[in-house]
Amino acid sequence: MAACLSEDLTCSICLTLYTDPSRRESGNISVHEPRPEESGGEGQRGDSAEAPVSTRQKEAEVLCPEHDEKLKLFCITDQRLVCVICRDSQKHQSHQFKPVSEAAEQVKSELQNLVRNICEDTQGLEKLTKYQEQEIRQTKTRSTHLQGLISAKFKEMYQFLQNKEKQLKEKVQSDEKEALEQQNNSLDQIRAAKAENQELEESVTAALDVSNTELFLKTWSEQKTPKQQLHSNLNEKTSRW
Template identity: 40%
Template sequence: MHSAMSLQIKCSVCLSDFTDPVTLSCEHSFCRECITGHLQASLGPSTCPECQRPYNEEDLKSSRLLRNMTSSVREHLAELKLDKSTSKEGAETLKLSEMERMLMCSEHDEKLKLFCETDQKLVCVICRDGDKHKGHVFKPVKEAAQINKGELKTALGFLAKDNGQLGYMIQQQTTEITKTEGKSKSLSAQISAQFEEMHQFLRQKEEEVKKELEKEEKKVTEFMQNNQSVINRRFMENKEKEIILQSALEIEQPDHFLQWWTEKGCPMTKNMKQKADMTPSNIKYTSRVKDLTVLPDSLFLGPHETHLQFFVWKEMMGSIKPVPESLTLKKSGESYLKVSPGGTRIRQADRVTALYKDFNPGTVSEKNFQAGQHYWEIEVGEKPDWTVGIKMGAEKQLSATKSAESEILLHLKHSKGYVLTCDGKDTTLNTRDKPQKIGLYLDCERKQVSFYNADNMSHLTQINYSSKQPCCLTLVPGLYLDGMNSDPLTVCSYEFNTGKH
């Protein structure tokens, strides 16, 4: 009875009587210190240890009723304990005798006075001399207990140290998770801001093009409306004459008709004739339509009507930052390798013989990179053989026939297709498209190199490196292939603000 009662005042976390008990919204109760520690130790959303229902610090409600009940049950159990102290002494004596029987050898009915270190078990003196424990090492129970307790303390100390480190790692990981979540929110805001800049540019450009359309519409319609006014004026004049003439024909009395003819009809018809002295047989009237024309629709916005998206995209590129970086390639001392005067293009020199047909020299960028993130685009066009990549170290040039241990290279080999070389090992890449431009992204902070199809910005591959040396871009124009691969590799420039691309 009292055992069941005592369970009602025990915290399920510490398994002790409640201390300053609090109740959650799910109606489960715990010590305030226990549930607060559980809350702080949780890496994610905290859940009730009993029913796994989520809770937070605001859900902790002090339970005065449970605190009073805990005190009352303690007092009641203390009284029961006092009343049964005598019977408890008898029970302890009985329990001691039972323990003594338990520590007797079940085989020889002797006390277990020795500990077999070989088998790690208690034995009696007779067991020691038997064949089962022949050659084993024995220790007296007390000595063996002290030795094993010492080992247990050592293990306990190790666990305490290990758990301390694990607890510290949990705190660090929680910090990093919080940092990542904060960074994600910051990046989300940054992404929204950058898209808002583009939206704002597009909205502004939309207003400009619409205003241009309104201006052009006003200009064209004004000209057409002036023409329509002339046509309307002549139409009304002719319509008025038509009505007058039609009314004259309805005059029945000849004398009245001739009187009208004399006063109005003759002058009116005379003005309508091409020549005033024409005879009745060849009368021709002057048309008021011949010199008029209906002006067709001429509203046209030029490229903003036929190529609107492309022209706006080109304008928008001038406001986009950052853009792929420009760089200069080092001049090569090789006579078979030509670098353009601006240092942005490289190609195999033209040849008149088949000598050195397998000679495949290359060069690197003048600038090295050891921090930050960098992106370049290299135009490879329709070349059947080329190499683009990153080289670690300060060597001046690279031969594609020898793969260095400090290179990450993407090749198009005319006989093998696309190949990635890292640490001297080749890996074949499967890609459906044949890029005209290769994008190369170097992340010096995370030590990653990524390659992209810059035509549609699809990801080709990514690889990590461990070198701490500065990096540089390396380009190899590929084998000459009897002149079929003489086109250059070009480092693209996106200097829109100066009109260069």
């Protein structure tokens, strides 16, 4: 910022700091009027360089464009350089004025305060920048840590679920094996009972085929096993089903 102010206060022609600032008639503020040797040709610049020091200083004086008088005052109201005749004119009636040197010192002081304030603001902004950069780094660090923690927790949960899945499957397989053993045993018993029933049915059917009454009774009375088996099967079925 100080560099920018220095550029604004430097004449683009002679590359020196402005000394007696003034405002042009066009309304544009100019803090420096070109010297005669700056506005003239090369020959004029050469002549002025050879002129005595007092002559060059006199030529460098900025004069009022309206009254051809030296601009010794600064109009605070209009913020422009004026001469003593301008001060007494109707255009500057009731305006406030200061000597050029005092006005320049005041402007310099204001500019110095401005530079200090800007430097303080810049330092404050630099601190805020560092703080914000630190916050960004911490946010990224926390995010990375949380992502790692989440991954670890999910990995742990996945391992737990895998173990739980294995245990449940083993339990189901064990229950299945036990149930199948019982069901197969029951099936074997049912098949054996069915075979016995078929055998008994065949014996009873054979006995019924005997047409002779005496022979039928004799045959059936002599066959103890079929009768006992029939009663045994009936009792067993009654208790089981």
